[in-house]
Amino acid sequence: MGAVTYPNEAVITFINEKVVPLRIGSAEQPAKDFSINWTPALLILDKNGKEHHRSIGFLEPEELISAIVLGIGKMHYDAGEFKEAITFFEKIVDKSPGSDSAPEAVFLAGVSRYKSTKNALPLKEAYEHLLKEYPLSPWAKRASPYRLL
Amino acid sequence: MAKQIQWETVLDKALSRGKAENKAIFLDFFNPQ
Numbered sequence: 001m002g003a004v005t006y007p008n009e010a011v012i013t014f015i016n017e018k019v020v021p022l023r024i025g026s027a028e029q030p031a032k033d034f035s036i037n038w039t040p041a042l043l044i045l046d047k048n049g050k051e052h053h054r055s056i057g058f059l060e061p062e063e064l065i066s067a068i069v070l071g072i073g074k075m076h077y078d079a080g081e082f083k084e085a086i087t088f089f090e091k092i093v094d095k096s097p098g099s100d101s102a103p104e105a106v107f108l109a110g111v112s113r114y115k116s117t118k119n120a121l122p123l124k125e126a127y128e129h130l131l132k133e134y135p136l137s138p139w140a141k142r143a144s145p146y147r148l149l
Numbered sequence: 150m151a152k153q154i155q156w157e158t159v160l161d162k163a164l165s166r167g168k169a170e171n172k173a174i175f176l177d178f179f180n181p182q
Contacts (some may be wrong), residue, residue, distance in 0.1 A: 020167045024160065039178055040180075041177075044174070044176075046167070052173075085160050092175075
């Protein structure tokens with residue numbers, strides 16, 4: 001991460017502007033508190049220190065930015081802030097549709113739309129989107145029951 | 150001086166910043182060896 005991803009200018013700008021970046025060695029106490037057994041372990045926490053997303057292993061620049069955006073979206077999703085969550089999930093779908101985070105973002109955007117409207121159609125639309133664009137994704141399998149809606 | 154990520158290194162300080170700036174915390178656990 002330190003050799004390839006963190007020197008990337010887009011990554012530097014994004015991280016400095018959008019999140020509070022925190023770097024801690026794997027031998028320090030917080031690593032034990034978060035049950036870290038492998039590095040890099042990349043977590044998104046809310047301002048109270050609660051974890052909402054975790055990624056293990058190297059991520060190239062675009063993947064890291066998408067993973068952080070996904071994590072922020074999941075932070076809002078976990079708080080029941082579905083409209084805010086949707087804006088972050090849609091950023092991934094619109095700007096980084098080829099990223100590894102995109103299928104999960106499509107899935108969670110559909111769920112968030114359902115949760116905020118109680119209309120089941122977004123769940124079916126999410127499945128159809130996943131089937132078309134990410135048919136081999138595990139998220140397409142997870143959304144497959146929604147085809148019946 | 151080259152542009153760099155402005156890392157915090159202490160969890161409590163990062164959480165305080167998160168509250169003050171209303172931002173999520175991106176936490177990278179790394180192997181220092």
